[in-house]
Amino acid sequence: MSSKQTQVKEPLIRMVKRGSISQQKAWGIRAAAFLLSLVTGGLLILVLGHNPLSVYKAMVIGAWGSRTVIHETVKLAVPLLITAIGISFAFKMKFWNIGAEGQILVGAVAAGAFGLFTAHIFPKIPLVILMLLAGMAAGGLYGLLPAICKAKWGTNETLFTLMLNYIALAFIKYLMNGPWKAPGSSFPKIAMLVQGARLKKVLGVHWGWILALILVVLAFIYFNKTKQGYEIAVVGQSNNTARYAGINVSKVFIRTMFLSGALCGLVGMLQFAGADYTITEGTAGGVGFTAITVAWLAKMNPFGMLIVSVFIAMLERGSNTIQTNFKIPASASDLLIGIILFFMLGCEFFITYRLIFRGKEEQHA
Amino acid sequence: MSETTEYAVKMHHVTKTFGKVVANMDVDLELKNGEILALLGENGSGKTTLMNMLSGIYFPDHGEISIHGKQVTIRSPRDAFGLGIGMIHQHFKLVDVLTAAENIVLGLDGKATLNRKEVNKKVAEIASRYGFEIDPSKKIYNMAVSEKQTVEILKVLYRGADILILDEPTAVLTPQETEKLFAVLRNMKKDGKSIIIITHKLHEVLSISDRVAILRKGEYIGAVETDKTNQAELTEMMVGRPVSLEIERPQQERGIERLQVIDLTCLNGEGVKALDNVSFSAYGGEILGVAGIAGSGQKELCEAIAGLYPAIGGSVLYAGELNGEPIKERILGLKPDEIVKKGISMAFVPEDRLGMGLVAGMDMTDNVMLRSYKDKKGLFVDRKTPREVAEQLIEELEIVTPGVDTPVGRLSGGNVQKVLLGREIALSPSVLIVAYPVRGLDINSSYRIYDLLNEQKKKGVAVIFIGEDLDVLIELSDRLMVLCGGKVSGIVDPRTVTKEDIGLMMIHVEDEQISPEGGNEINGAGQDAGEKKDENPKEEAGV
Numbered sequence: 020m021s022s023k024q025t026q027v028k029e030p031l032i033r034m035v036k037r038g039s040i041s042q043q044k045a046w047g048i049r050a051a052a053f054l055l056s057l058v059t060g061g062l063l064i065l066v067l068g069h070n071p072l073s074v075y076k077a078m079v080i081g082a083w084g085s086r087t088v089i090h091e092t093v094k095l096a097v098p099l100l101i102t103a104i105g106i107s108f109a110f111k112m113k114f115w116n117i118g119a120e121g122q123i124l125v126g127a128v129a130a131g132a133f134g135l136f137t138a139h140i141f142p143k144i145p146l147v148i149l150m151l152l153a154g155m156a157a158g159g160l161y162g163l164l165p166a167i168c169k170a171k172w173g174t175n176e177t178l179f180t181l182m183l184n185y186i187a188l189a190f191i192k193y194l195m196n197g198p199w200k201a202p203g204s205s206f207p208k209i210a211m212l213v214q215g216a217r218l219k220k221v222l223g224v225h226w227g228w229i230l231a232l233i234l235v236v237l238a239f240i241y242f243n244k245t246k247q248g249y250e251i252a253v254v255g256q257s258n259n260t261a262r263y264a265g266i267n268v269s270k271v272f273i274r275t276m277f278l279s280g281a282l283c284g285l286v287g288m289l290q291f292a293g294a295d296y297t298i299t300e301g302t303a304g305g306v307g308f309t310a311i312t313v314a315w316l317a318k319m320n321p322f323g324m325l326i327v328s329v330f331i332a333m334l335e336r337g338s339n340t341i342q343t344n345f346k347i348p349a350s351a352s353d354l355l356i357g358i359i360l361f362f363m364l365g366c367e368f369f370i371t372y373r374l375i376f377r378g379k380e381e382q383h384a
Numbered sequence: 385m386s387e388t389t390e391y392a393v394k395m396h397h398v399t400k401t402f403g404k405v406v407a408n409m410d411v412d413l414e415l416k417n418g419e420i421l422a423l424l425g426e427n428g429s430g431k432t433t434l435m436n437m438l439s440g441i442y443f444p445d446h447g448e449i450s451i452h453g454k455q456v457t458i459r460s461p462r463d464a465f466g467l468g469i470g471m472i473h474q475h476f477k478l479v480d481v482l483t484a485a486e487n488i489v490l491g492l493d494g495k496a497t498l499n500r501k502e503v504n505k506k507v508a509e510i511a512s513r514y515g516f517e518i519d520p521s522k523k524i525y526n527m528a529v530s531e532k533q534t535v536e537i538l539k540v541l542y543r544g545a546d547i548l549i550l551d552e553p554t555a556v557l558t559p560q561e562t563e564k565l566f567a568v569l570r571n572m573k574k575d576g577k578s579i580i581i582i583t584h585k586l587h588e589v590l591s592i593s594d595r596v597a598i599l600r601k602g603e604y605i606g607a608v609e610t611d612k613t614n615q616a617e618l619t620e621m622m623v624g625r626p627v628s629l630e631i632e633r634p635q636q637e638r639g640i641e642r643l644q645v646i647d648l649t650c651l652n653g654e655g656v657k658a659l660d661n662v663s664f665s666a667y668g669g670e671i672l673g674v675a676g677i678a679g680s681g682q683k684e685l686c687e688a689i690a691g692l693y694p695a696i697g698g699s700v701l702y703a704g705e706l707n708g709e710p711i712k713e714r715i716l717g718l719k720p721d722e723i724v725k726k727g728i729s730m731a732f733v734p735e736d737r738l739g740m741g742l743v744a745g746m747d748m749t750d751n752v753m754l755r756s757y758k759d760k761k762g763l764f765v766d767r768k769t770p771r772e773v774a775e776q777l778i779e780e781l782e783i784v785t786p787g788v789d790t791p792v793g794r795l796s797g798g799n800v801q802k803v804l805l806g807r808e809i810a811l812s813p814s815v816l817i818v819a820y821p822v823r824g825l826d827i828n829s830s831y832r833i834y835d836l837l838n839e840q841k842k843k844g845v846a847v848i849f850i851g852e853d854l855d856v857l858i859e860l861s862d863r864l865m866v867l868c869g870g871k872v873s874g875i876v877d878p879r880t881v882t883k884e885d886i887g888l889m890m891i892h893v894e895d896e897q898i899s900p901e902g903g904n905e906i907n908g909a910g911q912d913a914g915e916k917k918d919e920n921p922k923e924e925a926g927v
């Protein structure tokens with residue numbers, strides 16, 4: 020038995036946790052990961068029969084090349100950023116709110132209830148405020164549901180919020196086909212918001228972008244300087260410690276999830292009144308899920324989310340451009356985005372761990 | 385050839401690091417065939433890490449391991465079993481709903497069908513050979529801690545291990561059970577097994593081992609023959625300098641009755657009484673020690689008083705002063721923040737320091753303000769004062785940390801405890817409850833904690849000290865309450881009582897007939913009675 024054992028070699032690769040790593044080195048790893056992702060993506064482009072460099076160039080120009088495309092990029096970044104901030108409220112207390120999609124949709128519907136049916140009653144400014152409040156309230160209440168159930172009965176918030184997405188989506192389909200179907204339309208769609216009720220543009224994009232920037236600062240202050248932000252952090256780290264400190268954990272769950280849902284609901288309102296002017300099944304368009312990536316990549320830091328959301332918006336805009344310019348299929352350009360994000364998320368592993376190959380350990384001693 | 389067979393285990397220049405932390409540095413260790421080697425060292429000296437490399441849980445960065453003279457590579461616990469090495473871990477790794485025998489054969493290769501009869505027979509045979517008492521068909525969840533440990537040891541023996549490693553096996557045992565375990569270990573030694581026992585209790589080292597190997601801060605200090613050494617020498621080798629092992633018990637006039645607990649009763653998760661009509665009083669200016677086997681209701685007791693655990697009966701009364709006026713409050717059933725709102729300053733150092741008392745991922749400032757952040761009005765937190773308090777604590781308690789901004793989870797156990805106890809003391813409490821305050825701490829830190837508790841006692845604070853080391857409890861407490869299965873089996877004067885008496889009280893509630901010689905026979909069952917309540921231990925043993 021033991022003679023067999025002696026022939027066994029040490030394992031080929033071992034994972035070892037890094038003690039600490041300098042910021043410089045961490046950013047070096049991230050930069051390397053980004054370059055690697057471009058190389059890997061480049062191979063994909065080569066297989067498709069194009070020159071990677073010109074494709075990448077077209078992506079950048081497609082996102083930042085002209086005033087019009089910049090507006091489009093910002094328009095993509097705004098909902099992503101606000102949603103990411105919204106879900107980071109919940110994520111900071113380890114409440115896995117993956118229901119941003121649904122919260123966006125109900126926010127849009129609530130705003131639509133006022134925007135579509137009371138535009139002739141209220142003047143513009145009160146109407147916009149009403150839509151804003153309605154959107155946030157609806158999103159917040161939709162977020163409250165899983166929080167209350169978790170606080171009272173310990174239900175699993177991940178499944179709960181996910182399922183609520185489908186309910187919201189089905190509800191919109193119902194509205195499109197039934198009660199809210201645009202008069203005179205032969206196929207199911209909801210009417211357009213009247214011109215007068217649409218959000219005003221500032222520098223070419225609806226003012227949601229200013230709101231988003233303000234929210235970045237406010238969220239940062241809330242997380243780091245307020246008692247409520249502190250409570251969220253304590254609950255996120257340990258429910259037991261929170262109870263020990265006299266924090267009412269259920270109350271924090273409920274309050275924070277309302278805020279989280281309200282911010283997502285706000286996104287729905289902005290999309291409806293500022294970008295799409297109507298509500299469709301695509302109003303949320305996956306933003307609620309992409310925002311999870313944004314929040315994680317930014318490590319829940321609002322300023323980081325600003326950068327990441329603009330970056331992802333750029334990739335999405337750019338991938339649209341290469342679809343038209345190079346006739347690259349949408350699935351392939353999505354694959355390209357996926358590759359880049361995969362590398363960016365994956366490199367965090369190498370920031371926390373290092374690998375040791377067989378026989379190489381001596382040099383680390 | 386004799387050279388290769390004399391040593392069961394030889395570890396040579398073994399090094400293991402975790403990130404920047406060096407757990408073992410260039411350690412040599414030798415275990416002779418058929419000896420009991422005590423591996424001694426303070427917490428954090430790398431004893432468990434070293435043994436984990438032997439049992440295949442960790443892989444060394446450097447160094448060689450030879451078993452019976454052959455150099456080997458141990459990549460997994462399976463490899464270790466193949467070499468005849470078995471480790472009994474501090475935290476048991478058993479499946480609760482399975483029987484002892486089923487746990488023992490779990491993970492072994494074999495036929496698709498399990499012949500329970502045969503397995504039970506073989507288990508019973510091994511047990512009787514070494515003097516264990518075990519019912520192979522008893523489910524784990526019905527077992528007392530000492531029985532579970534027996535199953536762990538049998539599991540290793542069943543697999544044919546001839547090199548056994550026991551990681552702090554006595555931590556969960558009463559003095560009597562410890563003696564029993566040692567008897568079994570001696571039987572194994574006679575049978576030719578080689579044994580390494582990890583411990584930091586010196587008197588146990590002296591009573592069981594043939595040789596002692598000492599680690600300090602991850603480095604191998606040396607090995608000595610047990611009968612040629614003494615406690616003082618071992619301590620010096622372990623700590624690195626001579627240390628006085630006496631614990632002070634300052635004389636102090638007993639103050640007012642601060643806390644009165646009457647008939648406190650709580651249920652545990654399974655609906656069984658975790659606390660059963662517990663009554664006692666805590667007075668200012670004294671340390672009330674609480675002894676008991678792990679899981680006798682200590683956790684529920686502290687948490688119920690602190691407002692963190694629901695009670696189904698009884699009451700807890702607090703007497704104190706608010707704005708110069710004497711107050712008497714019922715605090716049972718109140719939440720921690722409601723207790724604070726009543727103007728009661730009760731400090732609590734929970735057993736689970738990083739999971740309840742502190743937030744591991746936060747820095748010292750944020751941890752210091754955990755209990756006081758609500759004091760100031762307004763939306764925003766004030767980090768200035770807590771930061772000053774944190775800096776003061778670092779200085780006064782000599783907390784070793786890179787700075788106030790380092791997450792407390794990165795500090796060593798002793799320093800974590802200083803942060804926690806320091807914060808609680810900074811609240812200037814009138815009642816201070818500490819649960820296992822020195823668990824996992826080195827000797828220096830432990831003595832610093834005893835000093836801090838004595839300081840509080842001198843200030844007139846009512847200190848409730850939940851402990852596990854009977855020697856410490858006897859030396860430090862002014863009165864000693866013994867818990868057994870959620871009941872108070874007595875409150876005694878530690879100056880006059882012996883350790884053995886307390887040991888018996890820990891497993892039997894008063895006025896149940898027991899004969900000390902019968903300890904072997906009813907030890908395990910007696911504990912059982914403790915957990916299940918109100919069952920006659922004799923009957924239990926007869927089943």
